[in-house]
Amino acid sequence: MTANSIKSSKAFSVFKDSAICIVVLTAATLAGYAFKAFQLADADIIMLYIIAVLVISIFTSKMYFCLISSLVGVMLFNCFFTYPEFSLSVHDAGYLVTFVTMFITAFIAGTLANKLKRNILIAEQNAREKEEAALLAQNEQLRADMLRSISHDLRTPLTSISGNASTLISGGDTLDESARQQIYTDIYSESMWLIEMVENLLYATRIEDGRMQLNISVEILDDIVQEAVKHTKxxxxxRNIIVDMYDEIIPVMADANLIVQVIVNLMDNAVKYSDEDSDVTVSVRRENAHTVVISVSDHGTGISDEEKEKVFDMFYTGGSRSSDSRRSLGLGLALCRSIITSHGGTISVSDNIPNGTVVSFTLPIGEVDLNE
Structure with a gap:
């Protein structure tokens, strides 16, 4: 900020505070005339000026405005409400005591109000600083958790890939075809898991930075679900994936690519945390005329009530492992919640009776213009 801009800012502040003093004292004087018309006592009019000084002390930035307004208030009362009117002369010496008392009372009240305002501002600033410090500590903890999770979760698949690759390099010719095929499958599986994790990390970074752009338009829900199922298969x-949908066409307002990502993440979780011979079901139902509910259910071990409150937190894993013994990075459901929330929907977890988990989310139903 330049010296000229600082001077301009100070000048504007003084002008604003002066205007507040003039307006408030003028209002007190006009109210005093109303009091006088109703034949109220001088003490009531004096109280108006004391209140005016309180208001000025609260809404102005400098202490000297309290002092000036206290003095001007006494002068206005003397000029307009004591004999002789419209004069600063004092006809009755007893009014001198009144003026001094009025000035001292107004100044003390204004000073206390000003100090109270400053204490409130300091308290608010301290609260903001504490909140910022807590948020900073939380972010640092989040980064630490992320680094621990990434380092742990990268090590397992990379070790598997490097070990399998080393086996192929050193003794691939001695292995039979089925053994080599199994190694190829393991390398591919671990590579796909790494790709999935990196994609989720990229989504998490975009969401945290506010760079995730939504391209919302009217989409056919059946197409979105089928694309997600195709990807998961x-x-x-x-794995046997069952799709339970209405025969009718349901248009939704959505970013199709992101909603596909949500359904894929939910189905991946359902596959990972349930037995290989169990079904995963994707179902769609209308909640009302404006909302549709998409659910992904499995028949795994389920999620405890305590963990249901935390599963949507970033990097929360609950210590759980998938059926293939991989540890989850804890990004999937957090990303799903961010995406669904940005669509104006909700997402929740419930039990699948008799066993398993159901994750459901809502989307707004769109309207198809048949004339297009």
Whole structure:
């Protein structure tokens, strides 16, 4: 900030505070005339000026405005409400005591109000600083958790990939075809898991930085679900995925790519945390005329009530492991919640009776213009 801008800012502040003094004292004087018309006592009019000084002390930035307004208030009372009117002369010596008392009372009240205002501002500033410090500590903890999770979760698949690659390099010719095929499958599986984790990390970074752009338009929900199911079947070809949808076409307001990502994440979780011979179900139902509910259910071990409150937190894993013994990075459900919330929907976890988990989210139903 330049010297000229600082001077301009100070000048504007003084002008604003002066205007407040003039307006408030003028209002007190006009109210005093109203009091006088109703034949109220001088003490009531004096109280108006004391209140005016309180207001000025609260809404002005400098202490000297309290002093000036106290003095001007006494002069206005003397000029307009004591004999002789419209004069600063004092006809009755007893009014001198009144003026001094009025000035001292107004100044003390204004000073206390000013100090109270300053204490409130200091308290608010301290509260903001504490909140910022707590948020900073939380972010640092989040980063530490992220680094621990990434380092732990990268080590396992990378170790597997490097070990399998080393086996192929050193003794691949001695292995039979089925053994080599199994190694290829393991390398591919671990690589796909790494790709999924990196994609989730990229989404998390975009969400945290506020760079995730939504391209919301009217989309056919059946197309979104089928695309997500197709993707999941490519990565989990042995799992049986059931799609339970209405025969009707349901248009939704959504960013299709992001909603596909949500459903894929939910199905991946359902696959990972349930037995290989169990089904994963994707169901769609209308909640009302404006909302549709999409649910992904499995028949795994389920989630405890305590963990249900935390599963949408970033990097929360609950110490759980998937059926293939991999540890989750704890990004999937947090990303899903961010995406669904940005669509104006909600997401929740419930039990799948008799066992398993159901994750449901809502989307707004759109309208299709048949004339387009």
């Amino acid at each position: 490519r990565t989990h070809p042995k």
